[in-house]
Amino acid sequence: MNLVVGIDVGTQSVKLVAYDMESRCVVAAHGQSIELIAGDDGSREQIASWWIDAVRTCFAKLPRQLRAEIVAIGVSGQQHGFVPLDADGNVLAPVKLWCDTSTQNECDEIMAAAGGADRCVALGGNPILAGYTASKLPWTRKHRPEAYAKLATILLPHDYVNFWLTGERWMECGDASGTGWLDVRTRQWSADMLAATDAHRDLLACLPPLVAADASFVISDSIAEELGLSPGVRVSAGGGDNMMAAIGTGNVRSGVLSISLGTSGTLFAHADHAVVDDEARWAAFCSSTGGWLPLICTMNCTLATEMVASAFGFSARDGDTVMAGTLPGAGGLVMLPFLNGERTPDLPHARGSLHGMDLGNVTRANIYRAAMEGATYALRSGYDALLATGLRFDAIRLTGGGSHSAAWRQMIADVFNLPVEVPLQAEGAALGAALQAAWANDHARGGHADIAALASEHVVIATGLSTRPDPANVDAYRQHYQVFLRHLDVARSLYAHSPVTGAA
Incomplete structure (x- = not known):
C-alpha cells in the first residue's frame, strides 16, 4: 500500500x-x-x-x-x-x-x-x-x-x-x-x-x-x-x-532555479528565510514545505506561443518544426507577449505587441519564435532582480508544457546561461502534490520522513533532455534581450495608466 x-x-x-x-x-x-x-x-x-x-x-x-x-x-x-x-x-x-x-x-x-x-x-x-x-x-x-x-x-x-x-x-x-x-x-x-x-x-x-x-x-x-x-x-x-511544482522538480535546496512554462510562466527558488524585496520585484511567498519561495510570475507564457500557432493554423506541438531554421532574434522581430496584461513587470493594462516588422521578416516561423523569445525574456527580466540580491544558481529545473519543446529548452539554457535539467515526470505540480501527500501521511502515522530527502529520491532527471548553453547563442541572446528591454521601457510608459479610467 x-x-x-x-x-x-x-x-x-x-x-x-x-x-x-x-x-x-x-x-x-x-x-x-x-x-x-x-x-x-x-x-x-x-x-x-x-x-x-x-x-x-x-x-x-x-x-x-x-x-x-x-x-x-x-x-x-x-x-x-x-x-x-x-x-x-x-x-x-x-x-x-x-x-x-x-x-x-x-x-x-x-x-x-x-x-x-x-x-x-x-x-x-x-x-x-x-x-x-x-x-x-x-x-x-x-x-x-x-x-x-x-x-x-x-x-x-x-x-x-x-x-x-x-x-x-x-x-x-x-x-x-x-x-x-x-x-x-x-x-x-x-x-x-x-x-x-x-x-x-x-x-x-x-x-x-x-x-x-x-x-x-x-x-x-x-x-x-x-x-x-x-x-x-x-x-x-x-x-x-x-509550491507543489517546487517539490515535484526537486527545488528544496539552495542553488536550484525552477522555471515552469505553462499558461503563465513562473520562476522560483528555495529559501530557508523570508526573502522580501522592498521594491517588490518578486513575490515573497512561503513554500508548502515549511520554507519560503521567492517567485517571479509572468501572466503570458505558452499562452503567447499557442495564440500565434492558432492564428497561423498549426498546433503548438509542431512549433519546433515550424521555427526550424530561424535564428536568435527572430529576424529582428520583438514581441511583448502581454495578451493577458502582465504581472512581471507590473503592467496589468498592457496588451501584446509586435515590433521590428519589415518586408522580409514577417513569417509565421519568425513570429512564433518572437513569441517564445518574448515569453522567455519576460522571465529573464524577473531573474535579473533575484540576481541583484546576491542569490546564485547552478542549474535550472524546467517543467510545464513548454518543457516538451527542445527549442524552448535550448532557448532557456542560452538566455539564462545555465544548464537546464528536465524531471522525467513532466507534471511537476501533480508529482509534488503526491510527494507531499506521502510526506504528510508518514508524519500522521508517527514517521519522520524529510521532504527534501523524498524529493531527492523520487525526482528523476531525464538525462536525454538535459541541455547546456551554446556560447554563440548566449552572446546573441544577450544583445537581443537588451533590445527587448528597450521596448519594455516604452511599454511601461504607454501602459502606466488605465485605458478606461486614466487612473494610475
Whole structure:
C-alpha cells in the first residue's frame, strides 16, 4: 500500500498522477480539460463545480483495483482564485482566477487604505497586485452584493477541492501567501491588510485556520465511497501549483532555479528565510514545505506561443518544426507577449505587441519564435532582480508544457546561461502534490520522513533532455534581450495608466 495521488487543478485542465512510492514510478496519469470564462474587462473566471467534475472524471479513469490501493492524496491548485462559500459550504459565485485583471482599481484602493505599496510590503511582504485574492473581495462587494452578503468562508482553489474531499476547511501558508493578507515573515494573517481590504467586516472570521505544511485530514466516508477509495485515505495540506511544482522538480535546496512554462510562466527558488524585496520585484511567498519561495510570475507564457500557432493554423506541438531554421532574434522581430496584461513587470493594462516588422521578416516561423523569445525574456527580466540580491544558481529545473519543446529548452539554457535539467515526470505540480501527500501521511502515522530527502529520491532527471548553453547563442541572446528591454521601457510608459479610467 504505497500508492499516492497528486491532483493539479490548473487553468486549462485538471491532472491526476498516481505514483508508487516503492517502485518509484508513475503507474497512471490522466487529465480532463476545463473551460475558461473570459470577459472584455479582463475578467477570467471558472465554475468551482467544473474542477470537481474533472476530478471525478480523472478518478473514474483509474482501474478500481488501483483506486483501492491509494493511501494518500495531495492537491495542487492554481493560486489566488477567490472561492466564496456561504455558511453551508455552497459556492456563491463564479471563481475569479489568478489571471483576472478586472480588479486593478480595487488593488489601488487596498494599497491606498494600507498606506501605499511600500507599506503593504512592510506589513505582509507583498504589494496587492492584479490577480491576487485580496482585490477580488471588494470587487465582489461592489459587483455581486448578494454573494458578499452571504459570504462565510474564503477558500482558494486547492482549498476548495480539499473541502470537497474531506468536509474540512483549512489553508496552508504557501498558497495563503498569495492572497495578499498573509505576513510571510511571521506566517500569520496581517490584521492591517485585512482591515485595508474591507473595513466593514471581520475578514479574519471568513478565513479558515492555517495548518502546518505536513498536516493531513481523513477523506470523508461519502467521497471515499463515491470515488472507490478505501476508508481512511489521508488528504495532505496541499498547496499552490508553484509550491507543489517546487517539490515535484526537486527545488528544496539552495542553488536550484525552477522555471515552469505553462499558461503563465513562473520562476522560483528555495529559501530557508523570508526573502522580501522592498521594491517588490518578486513575490515573497512561503513554500508548502515549511520554507519560503521567492517567485517571479509572468501572466503570458505558452499562452503567447499557442495564440500565434492558432492564428497561423498549426498546433503548438509542431512549433519546433515550424521555427526550424530561424535564428536568435527572430529576424529582428520583438514581441511583448502581454495578451493577458502582465504581472512581471507590473503592467496589468498592457496588451501584446509586435515590433521590428519589415518586408522580409514577417513569417509565421519568425513570429512564433518572437513569441517564445518574448515569453522567455519576460522571465529573464524577473531573474535579473533575484540576481541583484546576491542569490546564485547552478542549474535550472524546467517543467510545464513548454518543457516538451527542445527549442524552448535550448532557448532557456542560452538566455539564462545555465544548464537546464528536465524531471522525467513532466507534471511537476501533480508529482509534488503526491510527494507531499506521502510526506504528510508518514508524519500522521508517527514517521519522520524529510521532504527534501523524498524529493531527492523520487525526482528523476531525464538525462536525454538535459541541455547546456551554446556560447554563440548566449552572446546573441544577450544583445537581443537588451533590445527587448528597450521596448519594455516604452511599454511601461504607454501602459502606466488605465485605458478606461486614466487612473494610475
